[in-house]
Amino acid sequence: MVTGETGNEPAKGIPSRQESWKIRDSKHDVGRIAMKTPENSGLAIEKRSHRRIFWLLGGVGMLAVLLSGCSSTPRPPVAVDTQWLLSGVAIFGEPLEMEPLPEDDILGLQPEIKSYLAQIAPQASPQQRLTALLKAFENRDFIVEYHADRTLTASETYNQQVGNCMAFTVMMVAMARELGVEAYFNQVEVPPVWEEQEQEQTFVVYRHINMVSESSRGRRVVDFNLAAYDPVYDQYRISDMEAFAQFYSNRGLEWMRQGEMSKAFRYLSKALALRPKSSDLWANLGAFYSRNQRLDAAEQSYLQALQLNSGHALATSNLERLYRRQQRMDLADYYAAKAQYHRQHNPYYLYYQARNAYEHGDYKSAKKQLKRAIWQYKDDHRFHFLMGLTSFKMGELDDSREHFTAAFSLADNPGTQQAYNRKLEYLKNHLQ
Template sequence: MAVVVVSCATRQSGLVVGEEPITAEMVLIDSPLSGSLGGGDVSQREILLLSTEMTAFLDKHIDRDANQNLKLAQLIYAVIGEDRFLLSYDDSTRTAAGTFASRRGNCISFTNMFVAMARDVGLKVNFQEVDIPPDWSMTGETVLLSQHVNALVDMKSALSRVVDFNTLEYNVKNEARVISDERARAHFFNNIGVEHMLADESGRAFANFQQSIKEDESFSPAWVNMGILHRREGYPSHAEVAYMEALEHDKLNLMAMSNLANLYEEQGKPEQARWYLSKVQSHRMKNPYYRYQLANTAFNEGDYREAIKNLKMAIRQRDDDDRLYFLLSLSYLMSGDKAESQRWMQKAEEVAEQTEDQKKYHHKLDLLRNPGSGL
């Protein structure tokens, strides 16, 4: 799910706005990009609104008089059991009904669908934000940073249950927090805004970023994207204010800092650019997953010593992620140190919580101990 755009190409020269200082309210309400468009692509109500087909599906597969445990089991089985629903994951952001009809979407799309259906059959369910390792992807000259959302079902008499349709993104060790429906809608409209921005539909992008901020003014990714949009369209002063507003709500928002640094570099303000770049670099080097990304790059380039250095630093900061130990084991193996490779592969197996991961590492450890076939 792409929710924060890291950097973009600049299309026009900057705009000088007389002597009147630009405020966050002006960016949000009186922007030169606002035009006649207002509100997001859909209404608030539409996001979780059930279609008649969804209601019929629930009536067919769910016993509405059953207890919570059974209803949850029936709902999950109806949606993902026996491949009857055939969900396909893509980058599109859809409403609950849109996801049900197309059987496609991203984590917000599927979570919208599940939350709407679960609430309709009487389950208490909330949205969750999940902290996942940073995942950057390229779209032309734009870099996207993904975040993750799933659902948490309150089972009252039992432990709460997490429902996540993207098992590749979810790890039980990742920190998560319940969020309000308003913040979930902020995620939704922000995503839609990104889709429009990538399609060069600036008016619609602005309207959806605006709606995202109206849903939750403290949602800093939408402020960052609002800044990126204005910078792309040639309004650097508005962009600067939007980035600063993002930092007001999240002082450690590295995307806001990075974009400010790029903006100041373009404007010939090297001291300000260096100040923000140094803060970005300082915080990133303290992030175990940034170290993991550096290690991955070094590994792929054959610099195993550099990979090992970054992985050991990452493990000092987070010692409960088996992926770090696994890559460290591979790095030692490729550098020719089989004993260290075995030691760290065993550690990966110990740290792994999921049975399938433990089996995977156990198998690779056996291969290291008894060479004869590849990893």
């Protein structure tokens, strides 16, 4: 977890490690607390105004994300029966009794938690109380162990001391508000994580979320994962309702993985009741239907996602897979071409390809992809650092030095700079 100026679940298959999280705001460092967080690569971009970009998170089976527009001829719009999709008829054979929809006490705090918070610097200002709370966590060696599939309420997270970024943020927002702090949910456009449902060859999407509080002293961010957070990512405040919709969607997908399809459908329906115009939520409903072999309903859900966001890559990729399963090759090829266009015009997809080539010793291919990535977006320090490593391996020392310098100039996260220094020291010590 990190707090600082201005957050995704980790990629599937990335190992975990014990890591401390640091709390800081625009004025001072507040403290440090031991916390188990997932391993993640440095993910920062220079702190400056920049165009909004959408990217791919590297990982097995991951596909590129969102650059609107495609050279292919657009497919004519298809009518989508959203009422049918949300009735449950497609999977249960009859309309599912939906009332009442789930009403989880997401921000509720149990009396014992409130009693504990009441003792935290009761005479101090709200921001001072939040600082004291974080220091108290440190003194108690408070641990929240990362579990990607544990979307929990505030009280559940506190009591069980496990959860994902949504669970942790829910707990922190609830506790901060109890202390009198004006805290809100903050969505961070770090590379979105798609979890492949391997058996059904579909993807689901999660978004990264953290907590922000603002005061005269500056803007304080509280984030689960220090390695994944960088203050220059595109990020924006979201309402409680938007955050709750993500919460219910996450829980719905968790119920789906556990085989509890009725509960899963209710939670996904609750999410869409809160945010009916969210393309992410419709795409996740499509994954639910695909998982249950209701391909007509899955198709309709993905098409609804694309009607709301024509560049939604998850829906595009899942439609391609769905049509190939149905041997509808013309449509499959159409969506494959659309996805491929996005990939090849996405600097982060090119970076992923370059990283994969570098790890396999194909430095020529790595450099080719990195040149294309840097041409499209020059302000990501990771592109330059990998180009520096690649040029070093190819014996192009002047080029290597130039890109290492650019990488350190763009990376204003001290943790990232330290990681780069360790890597360079390792290379220096292992020169043949």
